[in-house]
Amino acid sequence: MQIVLILSLVAAAIGSGLVAGIFFAFSTFIMTAFSRIPAEQGIAAMNSINLTIVRSPFMALFVPTAILCLVIAVLALMNWRGGASMLMLAGAALYVLASFLSTIVFNVPMNDALEKVSGSGPDAAALWSTYLRDWTWWNHVRTIASLLASVAFVRALMIV
Template sequence: MRQLLTTGLLWFSAIGCGLIAGLYFAFSTFIMTALGRIDQAAGIAAMNSINVEIVRSLFMPFFLGTTVSCAALAVMGLLRLSEPGGAAMIVGGGAYVIGMFVVTVVFNVPLNNALAAVRPSSPEAASLWAVYLKDWTFWNHVRTVASLGASALFIAALAGS
């Protein structure tokens, strides 16, 4: 039963981390660049709209569910550290929880909140938008790498078990 639970969590986490990594990859490689190339007020309005819709979408159950399953896998990996895949579960779970979830809460969400609080056509919006594009994208790169790395580690754990 324990092995079945572990295998199920590994599959769910590998797929969930991969999906999240793909979304973040799209933002890092072309969406933020495209938003930065259009009129500032339009870019801010578009990003604010994305930020409102994403929390209402199917993204949130994967975002939260994958975070919980990754944390569980990190703990389960500690209990089976000497077994094949145990270390990959610890590192993958930790990378995702810290590199994706904590980074989101500590960096990306506060940037989103600041952007939502500014009037898109105001003078202060120009400097905020420039900082937002640079900083939000940097932290999104971190989330992309953490999510992709976690997915790969969970796949390795599956292959090793």
């Protein structure tokens, strides 16, 4: 059982770290770059990304990492290891709640709303401005949560 735990923690640390890196790119330069181009172009670019990402290898990383976090939480509770289990639970909660579920609850609905906009006109420009602000804020949450989850899993590995 120890090898399953160690491999799970390694995979979760790598998975959540990679996801944090992807989100970090959006938070630090992609969305800023999109804010500097006309709304119609920004909307088209973001809609293209949103269509592409659901069919990309990202999903083979994002979803399985969430499932793995749930497995880690169960392992932490089944065989309590004090501080290591606390770190495992913290990492799992950060990733599942603040990264995975916030994506479903906040970012995806914003993406769906953006998809329905033609990209031109004052309504599109207003939606785009709000989208940039709100989507990026929630992306910051996802970035930080995924990074902290990775750190928690690495720290747990050091003491299991």
